[in-house]
Amino acid sequence: MRPDTVLDQIFEKVDRIPNFPETAQRALRLLQDEEVDFRELEKVVRHDAAITANFLKLVNSAAFGLPRKVNTLLQAFSLLGINQIKFVLIASCLGQYLKEPIKGYNLSPQDIWMHSMACGLMAETLAHRAGLHRPENLYTAALLHDIGKIVLGLYVEGELEKLEETLEKNPELTFMQAEWLVLGADHAIVGAELLRRWEFPREVYFAVRAHHDESLMLQTHLAALTALANALVNLMGIGAGVDTFAYHLPEGLLEAAKVTEKDLYPAIVETFEKAEALKATLFA
Template identity: 30%
Template sequence: MNNVEKLYNNLESIENLPAFPQIALEVTYLLRKESTSAKNLYDLIQKDPVLVSQILKTANSPFYGLHEKVSSLVHAINLLGFVQIENIVIASALLSTMKKFPVGRRFNTNQFLDHSFGCGITAKIISNILNFNTGGLEFSAGVIHDIGKVILDLYDQEDFDKILNFAYKNNKSFYESEKVLFGITHCDLAKKLLKKWSLPEDLIDAVVNHHSPKKAKNQIMASIISVADLLTYSEGIGFGGNYSKFLMEDQEGWKIITSNIEVSKKIDLALFTFKLFEQIDEAKKSYFKELH
């Protein structure tokens, strides 16, 4: 048994593995109940002033492009809706959790977050343009899609380096390289971690299968994350350990997306690129300021 397999098998017993913020878990649980009202959500979130502040700051940023100032939590909930509030809560929780991880010697946290949030933003752009009915958690899934790499870097840095070196020397993706070298991937590690954190199953499904969308219960959702990941990589937003060359038209996620849209709806990569760079700058103002 190699060290990556040992890490996978023992992940749940790691003592210094940070827990996901309780308030975020309570929000996601509450929003899975059909009977939940705006007042229920308000009563829960208002107990955490820091989270309220983050929601208001994000709601008032150009990232959401609202035409009126959001002045209160009630206003934010009514204007943004449950799904976007959940997106903000999960993204904010990820940032606060990342701060609790010990700093790896080799993994660049800032570059990782640039890539992660770039993927989330791109996923949101794709979903908005194509108007797929996926539940609206593309942003959160994109943000958290590579969390398994952080676990690998923190608890098995030697093998993390081996994967990066193999990817670089062989023009492979991080995912392809870890499959060849160890069999266990960052997606497998992410599945265990996100289940330990009790995050929503639809979110876990997209994260775990973003390299293999055909295996996902929601293939469209996983494909959006897959394509967003590739677009973010190709545009040089952050770094996720990918050194492979690819044609988008050959990618599984792209094929699933394009087979599920009308011929008249063309995907304009130039438009995606423009919106990506425009919105990544705004997202940095909202999310990255505390970390960079």
């Protein structure tokens, strides 16, 4: 039977994307309860050796500011807040999706990994600076916002080179418009569809869908904060690919993200320092 939408056609060809780890999904469900029992959480997480190893490596980076080196998950949990545990947990799953370069976007695995991590750090820093209650799925949305690029990278490979060409010849296009012209879909829609298939909550895939859409990004706090964090990280040039400056931002984004102008500069400085610390831990 012929698939009937562009998305179906794309996903029909993409069988190389591993599912989001069930271990992480279970741990995130436990973490919805602020009073989570760390022993129970540890039992769930240690089930996955790769996540556990990544978690311990990441958490010992100066970016997370722990007072001492930790060797076990339980030690780490007891020193981190719930929000930091969620962040590190999702970040620990990210690496498995970022092993190969994404050619058409001119991104190495390190670029996109740093971009995704920096977006997560920026979202957290903005929320902290502005004294915000963290939206439930902030780290999932911020860390996974560009995951659609990986799907498109696998789907089209050779075709993706045409993106650069199209943007060069038509500088008035946004990157999303160029993606539509060349691929028939864009990385935000594809990323949202992947997260939907992985059974993330609706507000997560909405935020990912919205992260370059000037009107959608204003519709929820999570979407606005994710889009703002992404835009700032792009401006900082972290993990910059061909699409870095090829987007527009709407008026009202700061208000929708509940962030003020005075929060921006300190958030940029802090995110830069943390991103450098992470880079030193992971890519030295």
